[in-house]
Amino acid sequence: MGHVLPRNSGPSNFSHGWTSVQVAMVVTFSITFTLSTASLVIRYVSSAVIVKKLEIDVILITIAWGAALGHFLGLLLVFPYGLGQHVWDTDPAELPEFKKRLLAALAPYVVCPAMTKLAILSVLYRISPGRWFRIFTYSLALIISVYTIVFIVILAGPCNPIEPNGSTCIGIGAKTHAALNITTDVIIIILPLPTLWKLQMPFRKKLVAGGILTLGSAVLLASIARAPYVAMLANNGDFYYTLAKSAVWSMLELNLGIVCSNLMRMKPFISRYFPRLAARLGLSLDDSAGYREGTTASHVRVAGLSHASQLHRIKGGEGDGMPEDSHSENPHAERYGISMDNRSLELDNRSTESILRQ
Structure with a gap:
């Protein structure tokens, strides 16, 4: 200096x-x-x-x-x-x-x-x-x-x-x-x-x-x-x-x-x-709406398949309509081949929504 x-x-x-x-x-x-x-x-x-x-x-x-x-x-x-x-x-x-x-x-x-x-x-x-x-x-x-x-x-x-x-x-x-x-x-x-x-x-x-x-x-x-x-x-x-x-x-x-x-x-x-x-900015705190927007496509498909499967089982006489394999750790993954990557994406959605809400 x-x-x-x-x-x-x-x-x-x-x-x-x-x-x-x-x-x-x-x-x-x-x-x-x-x-x-x-x-x-x-x-x-x-x-x-x-x-x-x-x-x-x-x-x-x-x-x-x-x-x-x-x-x-x-x-x-x-x-x-x-x-x-x-x-x-x-x-x-x-x-x-x-x-x-x-x-x-x-x-x-x-x-x-x-x-x-x-x-x-x-x-x-x-x-x-x-x-x-x-x-x-x-x-x-x-x-x-x-x-x-x-x-x-x-x-x-x-x-x-x-x-x-x-x-x-x-x-x-x-x-x-x-x-x-x-x-x-x-x-x-x-x-x-x-x-x-x-x-x-x-x-x-x-x-x-x-x-x-x-x-x-x-x-x-x-x-x-x-x-x-x-x-x-x-x-x-x-x-x-x-x-x-x-x-x-x-x-x-x-x-x-x-x-x-x-x-x-x-x-x-x-x-x-x-x-x-x-x-206007899309920052609504409506949790249910936010979560619906954040739900993965695979999650929606799982819900639809689960409902259809139960109807099929009732019609086919295979059961009484009770939920299947409630003891299974991940029944959706086992029955419909849903990968854990989709589950991870769903968790990402929830985490991000949670951060933006707080």
């Missing part, structure tokens, strides 16, 4: 008047944090009043919300020491204090997206009972947790801004962290799509369900937009100003991630307080 000579021949500005990028940071955070707070309040209402159940995603997204606030407050405390100023407008004597305060702002940034992703995965985990789907979801959650812990440890050690090479290390670490965040965002977007594709439900409802379940990683665009600024941090002569530009996108990334995660679980709130909008 070396200093360079002033670009202009005029005197350096050590008064630390607010720059346009500092204003952009405050305005961006104020707007997006208001949205994230509103979405979190709605999530609390859904959890406490409508669903009446505290789930882990509520806890995780609350931690993410607190980390986003902590990140912004930490950056605000760095403003007087040069963050958002051009390097030629800063006082070299303030560099040690800049580094100390920067560390307090960076740790919450690492925590926030991790908590948001884990909150989303805790929801996606329940959309399918498939063994491999759940193993993959668990594995992805573990990977996110591990690299988050690693980055926090690195920040406290070799990438500590106070260390001699800390600034260069932060630049390299920031690029790695951004790449991991973008990669995991893409995976989380793709993760529920195969399950949704298999569901036996109207295409319009399938699109709505897919949109809801992939909302949580819509923040990917902000992460990608931030990436070029992160790439410039390593060995950048105007580190103070470039870091602030990156932070503007960080505000957008963190808070929109929280908003999108909460939107995934907003169906009960919309259905309760905006029923017309819910009906």
Whole structure:
């Protein structure tokens, strides 16, 4: 984080008047944090009043919300020491204090997206009972947790801004962290799509369900937009100003991630307080109707075959019309060759309907 000579021949500005990028940071955070707070309040209402159940995603997204606030407050405390100023407008004597305060702002940034992703995965985990789907979801959650812990440890050690090479290390670490965040965002977007594709439900409802379940990683665009600024941090002569530009996108990334995660679980709130909008979007909470739409074709065929078989047995004198083989573990599979894949699809339907209702 070396200093360079002033670009202009005029005197350096050590008064630390607010720059346009500092204003952009405050305005961006104020707007997006208001949205994230509103979405979190709605999530609390859904959890406490409508669903009446505290789930882990509520806890995780609350931690993410607190980390986003902590990140912004930490950056605000760095403003007087040069963050958002051009390097030629800063006082070299303030560099040690800049580094100390920067560390307090960076740790919450690492925590926030991790908590948001884990909150989303805790929801996606329940959309399918498939063994491999759940193993993959668990594995992805573990990977996110591990690299988050690693980055926090690195920040406290070799990438500590106070260390001699800390600034260069932060630049390299920031690029790695951004790449991991973008990669995991893409995976989380793709993760529920195969399950949704298999569901036996109207295409319009399938699109709505897919949109809801992939909302949580819509923040990917902000992460990608931030990436070029992160790439410039390593060995950048105007580190103070470039870091602030990156932070503007960080505000957008963190808070929109929280908003999108909460939107995934907003169906009960919309259905309760905006029923017309819910009906228009196909978000009705009519469980019986929803389940009928979600029932697999094979399940319908099984019901029809069972009824026809009983009539045939009565007419043929083979029985008295009582249900057949009630002791059998899976009479439909044994008598009509229904595969367990169809049963799995039916369970997927029920799981997805359950998630979208809550």
